Amino acid sequence: MLASGGTAGNKYKQMKQLILAVSLVFAILHGNAQQIEMKKTFGGYTFSKDGKHLNMKNLAAIMQPNKEAYTLIKSARSNNTLAMVLGGVGGFMAGYSLGSSLRGKEVNWTLLGIGAGAIGVGIPISISANKKTKQAVALYNKGLDKTSYFKPKFKIITNQKGIGLVMNF
Numbered sequence: 001m002l003a004s005g006g007t008a009g010n011k012y013k014q015m016k017q018l019i020l021a022v023s024l025v026f027a028i029l030h031g032n033a034q035q036i037e038m039k040k041t042f043g044g045y046t047f048s049k050d051g052k053h054l055n056m057k058n059l060a061a062i063m064q065p066n067k068e069a070y071t072l073i074k075s076a077r078s079n080n081t082l083a084m085v086l087g088g089v090g091g092f093m094a095g096y097s098l099g100s101s102l103r104g105k106e107v108n109w110t111l112l113g114i115g116a117g118a119i120g121v122g123i124p125i126s127i128s129a130n131k132k133t134k135q136a137v138a139l140y141n142k143g144l145d146k147t148s149y150f151k152p153k154f155k156i157i158t159n160q161k162g163i164g165l166v167m168n169f
Contacts, residue, residue: 014162035141036062044130047137056080059133062140069139076132083126090118 036054039046047054049062056077063069093115097108155166 011162018163018165034144036137038134038137044126045134047133056133059136063136066140066143069136069143072132072136072139076129076136079125079129079132083122083129086118086122086125090115090120090122093118 034049036047036049036059039048047059054062056073060070060073060077063073093111095115097112097115101107153168155168157164157166
C-alpha cells in the first residue's frame with residue numbers, strides 16, 4: 001500500500017509541476033506582448049497595444065525610444081494633420097458652395113474648385129501618412145525583437161520517469 005501511495009504521490013507531483021510550467025509559459029508569452037497591432041479599416045488602419053486603442057500621439061510617445069521609428073511617426077503625424085486640415089477646409093468650401101445651390105443661389109464655382117482641389121491634395125498626403133505610420137509600426141515591432149533579451153524555447157520531453165517541459169534561453 002505504501003508503494004502505490006508513493007507512486008500516486010509522484011504522479012501528483014509531476015502533474016503539479018507540469019501545470020506550473022505551462023502556467024509559466026503562458027505568463028511569459030503574454031507578458032512579452034509589447035508589439036503594436038495594426039488592423040486595416042476603411043481609409044486606413046487602427047492601432048492597438050495590449051488591447052488599448054492608440055492614436056497618432058500615443059504611437060509617437062510609445063516609439064520615442066526607437067529613433068528611426070520615432071522620426072517616421074513624427075513625419076506621418078505631421079502629414080496626417082495637414083491632410084485632415086486640407087480635407088476639412090476643402091470639404092467645407094465645396095459643401096458650402098453646393099449648399100448655396102440648394103437654397104436657390106448660384107453655385108460659387110471658384111469656391112467649389114478650390115475646395116475640391118484642397119480635398120484632392122489632401123488625399124495623397126493622407127495616403128503617405130498611412131504608409132509612413134505602417135512603416136514606423138513595422139520598424140518599432142522589428143526593434144522589439146532585437147532588444148528582447150529573453151527568448152525562451154520550449155520542448156516537451158518524455159523518458160522512463162514521465163513527461164517534462166524543458167525551457168532553453
